[in-house]
Each structure stands twice: as structure tokens, then as C-alpha cells.
Amino acid sequence: MRLDQLPLKCPARVSAVAWDELAETAARRLRELGLDEGVTVEALHVAPFGKDPIACRVGRMTVALRRAQAHCISVEYAA
Amino acid sequence: MNPAPMVALVGNPNAGKSALFNALTGARQKVGNYPGVTVERKAGRMALADGRPIELIDLPGTYSLEPASPDEQVTRDVLFGKQEGERLPQAILCVVDATNLDNHLRFTLQLIALGLPVVVALNMVDMAERDGLRIDAAKLSQELGVPVIPTVAVRKRGIDELKAAMEILVGDGATRKIAAGPGFHHEDIVVLQRRARAIAIAATTEEHGARKVSHRIDSIALHPIAGPVVLFGLMFVVFQAVFAWAQAPMDAITAGFDWLGHWVEATFPNGFVRNLLAEGVIKGTGAVVTFLPQILILFFFILLLEATGYMVRAAFIMDRLMARVGLSGRAFIPLLSSFACAVPGIMATRTIDDPRDRLTTILIAPLTTCSARLPVYTLIIGSCIPNRQVIPYVGLQGIVLFGLFVMGIVCALLAALVLRKTVTKGPSQGFMMEMPKYQAPSVRDVALGLWTRALIFLKRAGTIILASNVILWVLASYPVAPAGKLQTEYSIAGRIASAIEVVVKPIGFNHHIALALPPAMAAREVAVSALATTYAIDAGDDTDKASEEVGPKLAKDWSLPTALAFLMWFVFAPQCLSTIAVTRRETNGWKWPAFMVGYLFVLAYIAAGATFWIATWAGL
Numbered sequence: 001m002r003l004d005q006l007p008l009k010c011p012a013r014v015s016a017v018a019w020d021e022l023a024e025t026a027a028r029r030l031r032e033l034g035l036d037e038g039v040t041v042e043a044l045h046v047a048p049f050g051k052d053p054i055a056c057r058v059g060r061m062t063v064a065l066r067r068a069q070a071h072c073i074s075v076e077y078a079a
Numbered sequence: 080m081n082p083a084p085m086v087a088l089v090g091n092p093n094a095g096k097s098a099l100f101n102a103l104t105g106a107r108q109k110v111g112n113y114p115g116v117t118v119e120r121k122a123g124r125m126a127l128a129d130g131r132p133i134e135l136i137d138l139p140g141t142y143s144l145e146p147a148s149p150d151e152q153v154t155r156d157v158l159f160g161k162q163e164g165e166r167l168p169q170a171i172l173c174v175v176d177a178t179n180l181d182n183h184l185r186f187t188l189q190l191i192a193l194g195l196p197v198v199v200a201l202n203m204v205d206m207a208e209r210d211g212l213r214i215d216a217a218k219l220s221q222e223l224g225v226p227v228i229p230t231v232a233v234r235k236r237g238i239d240e241l242k243a244a245m246e247i248l249v250g251d252g253a254t255r256k257i258a259a260g261p262g263f264h265h266e267d268i269v270v271l272q273r274r275a276r277a278i279a280i281a282a283t284t285e286e287h288g289a290r291k292v293s294h295r296i297d298s299i300a301l302h303p304i305a306g307p308v309v310l311f312g313l314m315f316v317v318f319q320a321v322f323a324w325a326q327a328p329m330d331a332i333t334a335g336f337d338w339l340g341h342w343v344e345a346t347f348p349n350g351f352v353r354n355l356l357a358e359g360v361i362k363g364t365g366a367v368v369t370f371l372p373q374i375l376i377l378f379f380f381i382l383l384l385e386a387t388g389y390m391v392r393a394a395f396i397m398d399r400l401m402a403r404v405g406l407s408g409r410a411f412i413p414l415l416s417s418f419a420c421a422v423p424g425i426m427a428t429r430t431i432d433d434p435r436d437r438l439t440t441i442l443i444a445p446l447t448t449c450s451a452r453l454p455v456y457t458l459i460i461g462s463c464i465p466n467r468q469v470i471p472y473v474g475l476q477g478i479v480l481f482g483l484f485v486m487g488i489v490c491a492l493l494a495a496l497v498l499r500k501t502v503t504k505g506p507s508q509g510f511m512m513e514m515p516k517y518q519a520p521s522v523r524d525v526a527l528g529l530w531t532r533a534l535i536f537l538k539r540a541g542t543i544i545l546a547s548n549v550i551l552w553v554l555a556s557y558p559v560a561p562a563g564k565l566q567t568e569y570s571i572a573g574r575i576a577s578a579i580e581v582v583v584k585p586i587g588f589n590h591h592i593a594l595a596l597p598p599a600m601a602a603r604e605v606a607v608s609a610l611a612t613t614y615a616i617d618a619g620d621d622t623d624k625a626s627e628e629v630g631p632k633l634a635k636d637w638s639l640p641t642a643l644a645f646l647m648w649f650v651f652a653p654q655c656l657s658t659i660a661v662t663r664r665e666t667n668g669w670k671w672p673a674f675m676v677g678y679l680f681v682l683a684y685i686a687a688g689a690t691f692w693i694a695t696w697a698g699l
Contacts, residue, residue, distance in 0.1 A: 025147060025432055029511050031268050032142035034182040044294065045301040049399040053408070053510050055301065059276075060179050062293070062514040064395045064408075069509050 001077075003041060003056065004070035011042045012075040021072045030069070034059045041075060083124070083132040084249045085166050087157060089190060090174030091183045092140035093388075093515035095202040099174055099232035100137040101524050103241070120165075127246045128239070136168065143268065144189050147432050158193060170196040170248045172241075177207035177214055177229070178516065180283065184275035185268070187223065196248045197225045200241055204229040206516060210291055212283055219282040233521040293388075293516040300392050310396055313389075317380045318484075321373050321450075328372040336365030358615045359552030360545065363608035367454065367540050370604060374450045374536055375529055377419045382528045386520035390415075391512055398510045404492045405499030407431070407510040410440040414491065417447040421658045424449075425665055433508035439498050441665055442675050445658050446491035446651065448484050451603040455649050456480055458607050462630035463642035479646070486650050490682070502674070543656075548608055551598045555616050567594060567613050586684060587644040587691030589637070603655050640694035647690040651683035 006012055014037050019027050035041075035058050044062065045055040053066045088103075090096045104123025121137040138157055139150035146152040153162060160167035173190050175183035191197050201216055220227040226244045230237030299305050340361045347353035384390045390412050398408025409431045417424030424444045431437040448456075460476050467475045551572060560569035567573045568590065576594035583593055595609035611629040618632075633642075662672040 023506075023508055026509055026511060028145065028147065029142075029432070031272070033511070033513060034185075034272060036269060036272055045297055046303075047301070047395055047399055048303045048306045049396070052402075053395060053398050055297070055395060055514055059181050061182055062297075063511065064391070064398075064514055065511045066398070066402075066509045069511065 001075055002071050003043070003073040003075050004054065004067040006041070006043045006075055008043050008046070011040055011078040013078050014039050014041055014073060015076045016074040018072040018074070022069060026069055030065075033063050034061055035063075035073070040078060041073075082166070083134045084169045085134045085136060086170045086172050086245060086249065087168035088135055088137045088172045088174065089154065089158070089186075090140060091142055091176065091179075091186055093513060094140070094174040094176045094179075094183060095232045096137065096140055096174045098521060098524055099172075099200060099202060099230065100135065101521075101527055102232050102235045102238050104135055125242075127242055127249075129246065131246075131249075133245065133249065135172070136165075141186075143186055145268075148429060150429050158190075158195075168195065170198070170245070172200060172245065173197055174200045174202050174232075177201050177204045178210050178212065180214065180279035181276040182272075184223075184279055185271045188271050188275055191223060191225060198241070198244045198248050199223065199225055199227045200232070200237070201227050201229045202232050203516075205231045205234070205236075206518070215282050215284045218284070219278070222278045222281060233518070233524070291516075296517050297392070297514075300389070301395065306392075306396055310393055313384075317377070320380065321376050321453075325372040325376055329369050332369045332371065333365065336361055336368070340365070354556070355549065355552060358556075358612055359549045362615055363548030363552070363605075363612050364540055364545050365608075367544050367604050367608055368537070370450065370454050371533065371536060373453055374419060375533060377450055378532045379525065379529055381416055381419060382525050383520055386518065386524060388515040388517045391514050394510075394512065395514065402507070402510075404495040405507060406439060406495055407433070407436055407507065409510065409512065410436060410495075413440055413444060414447055417444045417449060420449050420451065421445045421447070421655070422661045425658070425661050428665065435499075435503045435505045436508065438666065438671065439495050439503045441662055442498055442503075442671065442678075443491040443494045445655065445675065445679060446487050446494060448487040448650070449603070451655070452649050452652060454604040454607040456483055456646065458610070458630060459633065459642050459646055462633040463637055463639060483646060483650055486647075490650065494678075539657075544605055544608070547598045547605055548612060551609055552612055552616070555594065555613055565617060567591065567617050572613075586648075586688035587638075587641045587695070588648075588687075589641060591636070592641075592645060600656050603649065603652055606649075639699045640691045643694050643699070644687040644691035648683050648687040651679050651686060 001012075003012075003014075014035065016037060017030070017035065022030065039059055040057075042057040043054055044057055047053050047055075051067075053064050054070060055062055055064045056070070057063075088096060088100055100121065100123065103125045123135050123137070125133050125135050127133060136157070138154040141151040141154045143151075144155050144158070146155050156162040157165050157168065158171070171190055171193070173187050175187055187197070187199060199219075201214065201219065204214065207214060214229075216227045216229050226248070228237055228241045228244050230241060232238075300309055340357050343353060343356045343361060347356065384393070393415070394408035394411045396408075397411040401408055401410055410428075412430070413424045413427040415424075416427050421444045424447070425441050428437045428440045428444070431440060457480075460479050464476050464479050469475055469478060554572035554575075555567060555570045557570060560566045565573075568577065572594055573590075575597065576590055579593040579596060580588070580590055583596070588596075591610060591613055594613050595606045598609045599606035607629075610633070614629050614632045637645075659672045659676060662675055663669060666672065
């Protein structure tokens, strides 16, 4: 499952990130914001207009990103 | 004499760096610019417990030493001693957010690797406790190998302890060499990140799953229906406040300047000095200083929204709409700031990483209705638009003013759409932002911010605006017109205006407008004082007429189509030297400011002309 498909309020774990599919600056920003394989993520809010972007908890941080970017992040439900 | 030791204040964005800087240095701050680049240099003096001075320099917030924006480049260059005109710091004061340790520690590890002495301010420990986290500072210090001091910068907690730690750090004032070479690779970031996470887990001794306050607020602020309602409600309150609350202080300032003018007229003998002071200096400057309350109220709200953390939520809500015209939600903050003034708005575009997004935002920023246009709008609407109620409680004047604001926004968005498909064509980089926790703002930080804004505005009124008023007054007063000729036509300024009038007559502008346009280059609000000055000169020594306000004179002298055309001109209002200067600085050359001025002039001319002719045709 991809992060953009993750239902709200369901904690999950990042299983893989398709770094190559992201623009270089976006990939670096994501790394700097602490996104990495194994990190816990949870979709918290979707923006009111067009349900895009989404706000996700990444570790302890809340990060806003567009669905297209979230699509590059594979997740699995936390056990 | 040796200069005071320099300490660099570094940290991730949203770690509370500015609050800590304010707490350590108070109002002893100097804001300037680095040579060659546009990044603001903020430095301040602080005294250690033993009285030794330290120069504390507030570096732009960054997530790593790998620069993604001009701001981050400066942080890196200063820390590597490569920034032109800047000393290598003796030590680093690193701010980390206690609620976000695993992420912020990665940057701390990078900083420690540089080899300079480091002290860590473990900031926002109160928030961490609120979130159910207890962090063992001693353990953290042991893991990192540097002193760690818990602080709450906004409440000034832990400041003395921090100063004591810095005292030991600065030591004899000798500068050490940088150890690590430049450049970190992605793999290093991941390795550092994992180590940071391990340290964070080791140092966090207690954790229980408290519901986060920020999360609860967000479930309303970002709610599909409540979210936009709150956002637009807030914006409505802001604009309402700008007009309603500002009225009383504005009236007081006007009264003060009127009193001063009368005093000068009564005290000095009739002549050059009296007329220069009364007509050029006091009337002209007074017309502009009157708007200080409005500007302060607007900045008060913008500072408040920024300090609380709501601004990023606004960007989040607006991202989708901004994406429609090829921008990102990040452009919303600079554009909102541009309602106060395009200059800080354009400077705020530095936070946009994507160069094309940034350039587009800079180019459209002058289209949002800045507060300098308010004086012009208020004057013209107040004197030329009939004060009629269209429906109960809704007046025609208010509708026109609202329409002008909407017009500005719509034109800005349309311009972005066109620019993004032509001159700034390219793929969008998307939108990615940390959403900081909500925080009660500190009165002191907001007050300091307002104080800085007020000083900048008054300095402008006292220098550029005053100078252009005096020059205009002299040019408009000499040579003295013989009997039977109008002074504003016979004088030097009058003759220049006559030449301009040829160009602007087709769009309905009269001689006085042509006279007011060139000085309005200095600042848009000067148009008001320029009109006040030229009408005051024409009134001449007839004291009854001279004491009259400029408004009623406009009402007599201007037709409605002319007034509407003039308002429409100011929706685009390309003439603002500060905006042009800041655009040149931010885009590193004359190409883009030239383009911006060109396209705005063309739009202003067409829109004003169309308005004039349509209004004339409609028989208004």
C-alpha cells in the first residue's frame, strides 16, 4: 500500500521509498524531515479542497505533502 | 581591542530559534544584510554572567548543512568560515525542539562533527512535558558529548543556565579549526538520522500516550468544512480590524499634524520657510504617517499567525487552490504578507525552494493590495464614490474597496497562471512542509517584531517620503506663476506633468494626477501626500481654502470615471521603487524587475483606460 492510500488515523510503517521517483529536492527534503524505511507514519488530515495535500505524522513530526509525493512511499500497517 | 567573541545560533526551522535569540539579546539587535546575497543578517549583543560581551548571530533555520535555499547556504558558509565579511564563530549554540528530538538531533550531530565547541539548548521542554515526554538532559549530554541545557525560550526559562554554559564554552576566545570537510551525502544523512533516533530513544525516559493538543486543534483548523470557514473568518477579522480599529488612532494622528500645521502657519512669517514646512513637510508627511496604525495592525496579525503556527495551516489549506495556477501553498504566506507590503512579502519568498515557483511569486506579489495603497484607495473612495447604501448595512464605498482587493487577488492568480505557462515554465516541485506545533505566542516577540516594522515605516516616512515631498513642493512652487496662471501648471513640476499628461490623458487622468504619479514612485502612498501638496499650493494664500482637506477638493475636481480609472491604475500600480529594488536584489539582476515593471505598467494602462471609457460610456 502507498501512503496516499493509507486511511486516516491508522498507524503504519514505511516499508520502502521510491527515492528515484521523487524530484531530487523533494527527496532530500523528505530525508531531512526524517522519512526513512522503518519509520512510523500516520495520515492525520487531508486538506479541505480536493483532499490534497495530506498531513502525516512522520516520527514525532507532522509533515504536509502532496498525494503525488506520498504515492512514492510504500507503507504497511503497524503490527 | 579584540572584538567580542562570536557565537552562532543555529537550529532547525520551528525549534524556537528566534524566541531564544530575543530572550538572550533583548532589543539589542541589529538587522542587516550579508554582502552580495539577500539573506537577512540578524546579530545582537548579550552579556555573560561575568559581564563579558558576546556577539550572537542568528543564522537562518535549516534542516542540514546541505543547502537547498539561499538562506541555508548562508548558514553553511558562516559555519565553514566562508561567508564574505563574517568572522568564523568561536562556538555554536544549537537549538533543538525537545518534542522532536529524533529529527533535530541529526542536525546537531552534523554540527558537532564540525569541531567547533557546541552547547545544545533543549528548547520547548514544557511542550514535551505536555506531550508526555520526559527527556534526561544529563543522559543526552553524555551521549552527544556536549553540554545540554533545558530551556523554554518564549517564557525565558533556562536562560541563565545557558549563559553559564556558554561562558565555559567561549573560554579564552580562541577560534578552533573546522574539522569535517564540506559535503554530506544522502547515505550520511540516513546514518546520522539513525544514530539521532537511537540517542533520542535512549534519552527519553518517560513516555505516555498523551493526546497532542496540536492534533486536537488541527482537527478543527484543518476540518473539511470548519477549516476554510476558520481561515476565511480570520482573514475577514484581520481586514475588518485594519479598517475599524485603526480609525481612532488615525484620526488622532491627523489631528496632531493639523495642529502642527496651524501652529507653523501662526508662528512663522509668511514666506519660503513657512510654506515649505506647512505645505511640503507637515501636510505631505502627515498624510503618510497617518497610515501607521493600519500597517501595525496588519503586521500584528501576520506576526501573530506566524508565531502561533497557524500560517503553515493556511498554506496547507490553500495549496490545492494555489496548485491550480501552478504555485504551491508555500506561496500563500509571502502573498498574504504582501497585503502588508510587497517588500517583506518578496523577501519571504526565500522559503520557497523551487526557483520557478519563487520567481513567479515575486512577480505577482506587487498585485496583492499592499497597505501603502490603502491611503490612496481610502482617499479617492471617500471623496469620489457616493456614500450610498446598496443593501442595508452594505455601503457602496465598502463594496468598491472590497472589489479592489478582490481585483488584486484575481489579477495576481491570473498572472501566475499565465507566467507559469510562459516565462517561468517548468514542472512543479510540489509541496512539502513541516507543520509546527501550535504555540501561545510571546507578547515580547510580537512586540519586538512590531517595533521593528514601525521603525522601518517611520524611517521611510522621515527619509524617502519626506525628501520626495520637499522636492515635489519646491518643483511645484517655483518659478512663481504670474497672476492669472495656475501655479501647478506654470511651475517646473507642472511642465513635467504636462508632458506626462499627454500620455495619460487618453485614460482619463488629469493634470494633478500626472503631477502626483512621478513622486509616487518613491512609495505608493506618496500619491496621497502629493495630491495634498499640489492642491494646497493651488489654494495659495487663500487661508480658507488652504485649510480645507484634500478630499472635498478631489470631489469637486474629479469626474467619477477619472476616479475609477485612478483606482484601477493603483490595482496594478507598478511604481514603487522599494519593490523594484527588492526584486532586483532577490533575483540578482535587472532582468526580472524590468520585466515586472513592464508588464505591470502595460496592465495598469489598459485597465485604467478600459475603466475610464466604460464608465464614461455608461454615463457615470
